Amino acid sequence: MITINAYLGVDIGSISTKAVIIDEENNIIASDYIWTKANPIHAVKTLIENLEKQIQNKDIKIKGIGTTGSARKLIGVMLNANVVKNEITAHAIGTLSLHPDVRTIFEIGGQDSKIILIEDGIVVDYAMNTLCAAGTGAFLSSQAQRLGMNVEDFGPIALTSKNPTKIAARCTVFAESDLVHKAQMGYKKEDIIAGLCQSVVNNYLNNVGKGKKIISPIIFQGGVSKNIGVKKAFEQEVGENVIVDENGHLMGALGVAILSKSTPLKSEFTFKIMEADFDTKGIECKGCSNHCEIICVRKNQKLIDSWGNRCNKGALK
Amino acid sequence: MKNIKIGIPKALLYFKYKELWHLFFQKLGCQIIISSDTNKEILENGIKFSPDEACMALKIYMGHIHFLQNKCDYILVPRLACLKKDEILCTNFSALYDLIKNTFPTNIIHYNVDVKHNKTEEMAFIKMGKTLGFSKKESQLAYYYAKSRADLNKIKMLDEQKKLLQQKNLKILLAGHPYNLYDQFIGEPIQKLLKENNITLIFSDIYEENDLNEQVKTITKTNYWTYNKEIIAAIVQYEKHIDGIILLTSFPCGPDSLSNEMILRKIKIPIINLILDEADSNTGLITRIESFIDILEERRKRNEERTND
Numbered sequence: 115m116i117t118i119n120a121y122l123g124v125d126i127g128s129i130s131t132k133a134v135i136i137d138e139e140n141n142i143i144a145s146d147y148i149w150t151k152a153n154p155i156h157a158v159k160t161l162i163e164n165l166e167k168q169i170q171n172k173d174i175k176i177k178g179i180g181t182t183g184s185a186r187k188l189i190g191v192m193l194n195a196n197v198v199k200n201e202i203t204a205h206a207i208g209t210l211s212l213h214p215d216v217r218t219i220f221e222i223g224g225q226d227s228k229i230i231l232i233e234d235g236i237v238v239d240y241a242m243n244t245l246c247a248a249g250t251g252a253f254l255s256s257q258a259q260r261l262g263m264n265v266e267d268f269g270p271i272a273l274t275s276k277n278p279t280k281i282a283a284r285c286t287v288f289a290e291s292d293l294v295h296k297a298q299m300g301y302k303k304e305d306i307i308a309g310l311c312q313s314v315v316n317n318y319l320n321n322v323g324k325g326k327k328i329i330s331p332i333i334f335q336g337g338v339s340k341n342i343g344v345k346k347a348f349e350q351e352v353g354e355n356v357i358v359d360e361n362g363h364l365m366g367a368l369g370v371a372i373l374s375k376s377t378p379l380k381s382e383f384t385f386k387i388m389e390a391d392f393d394t395k396g397i398e399c400k401g402c403s404n405h406c407e408i409i410c411v412r413k414n415q416k417l418i419d420s421w422g423n424r425c426n427k428g429a430l431k
Numbered sequence: 432m433k434n435i436k437i438g439i440p441k442a443l444l445y446f447k448y449k450e451l452w453h454l455f456f457q458k459l460g461c462q463i464i465i466s467s468d469t470n471k472e473i474l475e476n477g478i479k480f481s482p483d484e485a486c487m488a489l490k491i492y493m494g495h496i497h498f499l500q501n502k503c504d505y506i507l508v509p510r511l512a513c514l515k516k517d518e519i520l521c522t523n524f525s526a527l528y529d530l531i532k533n534t535f536p537t538n539i540i541h542y543n544v545d546v547k548h549n550k551t552e553e554m555a556f557i558k559m560g561k562t563l564g565f566s567k568k569e570s571q572l573a574y575y576y577a578k579s580r581a582d583l584n585k586i587k588m589l590d591e592q593k594k595l596l597q598q599k600n601l602k603i604l605l606a607g608h609p610y611n612l613y614d615q616f617i618g619e620p621i622q623k624l625l626k627e628n629n630i631t632l633i634f635s636d637i638y639e640e641n642d643l644n645e646q647v648k649t650i651t652k653t654n655y656w657t658y659n660k661e662i663i664a665a666i667v668q669y670e671k672h673i674d675g676i677i678l679l680t681s682f683p684c685g686p687d688s689l690s691n692e693m694i695l696r697k698i699k700i701p702i703i704n705l706i707l708d709e710a711d712s713n714t715g716l717i718t719r720i721e722s723f724i725d726i727l728e729e730r731r732k733r734n735e736e737r738t739n740d
Contacts, residue, residue, distance in 0.1 A: 184718075202722035226715075236729040239701070240722060242715065325695070403472035424620070 118143070121178040122165075122383070123371025124158060124193065125204065125364075126150060126185035129224025129251060129337060131157040134367045135165055135174070138375070140211050144168035145364055154185035155192060155392050166385045176383040180204075180370025184225075191411050191419045192392050194383065197374040201366050206230050206237045208369030209333055212359065217329040220348065220356070222318060222338035224251040229322045231329075241322040251337045253286050257293060257310055261303065265341075268307055272343025275308035282313070289313055311343035315351050330354040335362040390414055401427030435461045435563055437540065438503030440495030441468065443488060444511070444524070446609035447636070450584050452507065454577035455556060459565055464503045466495040468615035473498055474709060480534055487617065487681035487709055488610050489523050496531055505540035505563075506531075509555075512545040518657045521686050585637070592637045596672045601727050604669050606635035606662050606694075607679035607687075617681055617707050624717065625677075628724050633673055635665035651693040659690040666694060674727045675701040677720070682708040701726055 118137055125132040127150060134145040146164045150157045180197035181190040182204035190198035209216055210232070219230040227250055231239040243250070251265075258265035272278075279301045282292040289310075296306055332354055338344055339358045348356045359365075391414050399406045408422040423429060437456050439445060445452075445465075456463050467473070469491050477494025485493075499506050512525040523530075528541045540562060542555035553574055560570025596602065603625060605612055612618040612634055625632055638661065646667040647660045654660055666676060678694060680687040691704055703723050705716065 200718045200721040200725070202718065203725040234733070236733055237722070237726050238730075240726075242719060402470060404470045 115173045117173045117175050119177045120169075120174045121180070121371040121374045122176050122193075123180045123182070123204075123208075123367040123369065123374065124161070124189055124195075125201070125366035125370065126154045126158065126181065126183040126189050127201075127223055127225075127366075128184055130363070131161055131183075132364050132367045133158075133161045133165055134364050134371055135169060135176070136368065136371045136375075140368070140372055142361070142364070142368070143172070143174070145361075145367070147363055150185075154189060155394070158189050158192065159388050159392075162385065162388050178371075178374030178377060179383055180372075180374035182366045182370045187421065188394065188409075188411060192413075195374070196377045197370055199370050199373055202228060202230060202240050202242075203237065204366045204369035204373070205335065206232060206369065207372055208365035208367070209335070209359075210235055211368065211372055212361070212365075213331065213333055213357070216331050216333050218332045220318070220323075220332060220334045220339075221336040222250055222314070222334075222344070223336040226250060227318055227322050227336070229318075229326055231326060239326065241324075241326065243322050253289070254310065254314065254338065254341070257290065260290075260293070261297075261307070263307075268311065269340070269342035269344070271304050272308040272311045272341075273346065275302070275304040277305055278308035278312055279305045280312075281306070281309040289317075308343060308347075311341065312347045312351075314338065314344050315347040319351060328352055328354070331357060333357045333359060333362070335359070335365055337363065339363075396422075399423055399428035401425070435505065436464055436503040437461050438464045438466070438499035438506040440492055440499060440506065440508075441466045442492040442495045442614065443527075443610045444509060446613045448509075448581075450581035451577050454580050455573050458573035458576050459560065459563070459569065461563070464499065466498045468619075469494070469617075470615065474616060478709060484683075486523070486684050487707060488608070488614070488684075490709065491614060491616065492527075492610075493531075493534070496535055496537070500535060500537050505538045508532075508539045508541050510541055510543045510545075512543075513547040514544060514552075514657050516546060518655050518660070520657055521684075588637050589639065592633060595631050595633060596669075598631045600629055600631055601675075601724070601731065602631045602633055602673040603727070604633045604635060604666065604673050604676045605679060606666055606676055608658060608662070608681075609636040611679045611681050611707070612636065618679060621677070621679065621705070621716070621720065624720055625724075628721075630724065633669055635662050635669075638665035638668055650697045651690065654690055654693070656686040656690065659686050663690060663694060666698065670698065670700060673700070674731060675723065676703075677723070678702060678704040680704060680706045682706050701730065 120135050120137055120143060123134050129150060130147060131150045132147045135143045137143055144165045146161050148157055148161055179193050179195040181195045182199050182201045186198050205221060209219055217232055221228045226243050228242045230237055255265045279296050282288045334345055334356050339362050345356055345358055393412050395410045397408050399408050404424055406423045406428050408420055408428050410420045411418055439452060473494035474491055476497040477490040480493045480497060481490040496506060508528050508531045510525055510528040511520050513519055532539055540559060542559040543550055544552050544555050556574040557567055557570045622632060643664045646664045647654060649667055650663050678691055
């Protein structure tokens, strides 16, 4: 059996954790996707176990590891990654590997939303939601709960609406009270759901998309892209075809895996690493009145890294 | 000789006038006490004593006044309304004196500049000296001394910054009010992050004063905020010599919200606007800055490839 050189990419978001293993030609050999459940360390362990099962019949050597997403630093230390990259660059590189002609990436995740503008295969501009999480996946999930439904059913139901209800879209708090009000007035459920999908789109375009020139091809990613109602609402609002890739959720992981290919690995990776016991501990530095919260990462009870200190007084390592 | 202790809050206008103030009071033989760098305690006290609508920079200032209480004879709180005819400053700077006086039971020494009403800086400093018991002559000499030295220092800093423009690595202009750029809580963490990424930093408060109005007009014809005009002029001056601009604002800043919009529309090189508030987490900030640096690096690589072809 020939040994395949492979690269592992892990994208640890607030809601879900995604990972891929690719070969030298960027083909996805294994991939998986699970909920983070506010425990990134555990999520990554489970995920890597799943990946190991997928490749157990092949002779694969991991030559590079990349991490991205909001827990990229923590997991980067844990996996001894050679690349730790922000999610904007990672998503752009992942998407470009499959859609080299893409000009605009819409991304709506669990907690945040982004827009990435690409010209000639490089990122030229981007925006992220700043002070407000309105119109993200978390908002849709909580509204689904309020309506007593599964958020997964939102898309197909929204498509059946002929007359979407207008829902105030500027702010989640107002959108929510507006939604309750409309429900009590007797609007149909499908109309309200279609209205919600539209409000997500309006909010996105008025917030992160404000002042940005949206040029097709447009690719829509992140958990919310699985909602066909939101996709349709985007197409209506922008007046262009919006592409949702079935592997759209893996783009960040794919991007860092590709990035890790061009950087040599610091030390050998074996799947055994997952047997080690990792934990984190937050301590408050008493060095000055800043009271920095320092995060310590420990492997088998031994401190391997720490961060969060503003100055050297809080340096533990 | 009387030994007067003057407390100077290390916030807001300090970063603009520190040389002038230092040298003036030093020349008069006063002792100067500067509040410490902004820390969490100062910020928290500032929030406690500020109106809800105050911007983060003003909240920090209030914290510094709280810090200086009982540590000096007077705290310096200037009132700046108008520095140039047909221009104004943010109302916070004209309200500062009254705001502090009505919030803290402390001795304030102030000076009042309002050019529109013929109150110049020189007159203001003489009057301030008089309050402290110095003669007109003494104060005037101290002011001339301080002013000329401070101006010389500005020229020196400009020369040094111009040299930095020759550097080969990525250069980013950090644009914004000095009290944002240099504050330990607002600008400092950003500066640190950029330096760790091997970026040469250019600052918008160091700029050429000639042709300022002409330069501002290329971006906006209607801006009448003196400090914002300075930021815009700096951006115009450096635009062609740098790779990108980070526009730093503290939330919620009225003048910035208008002038930033014009800057973002007119500037052709990569630019991001970072708006900081008192929220503690900087995770989003790091992601933004890192991806901005990635963009600049990719652009440069692409441009080099093109020139080689």
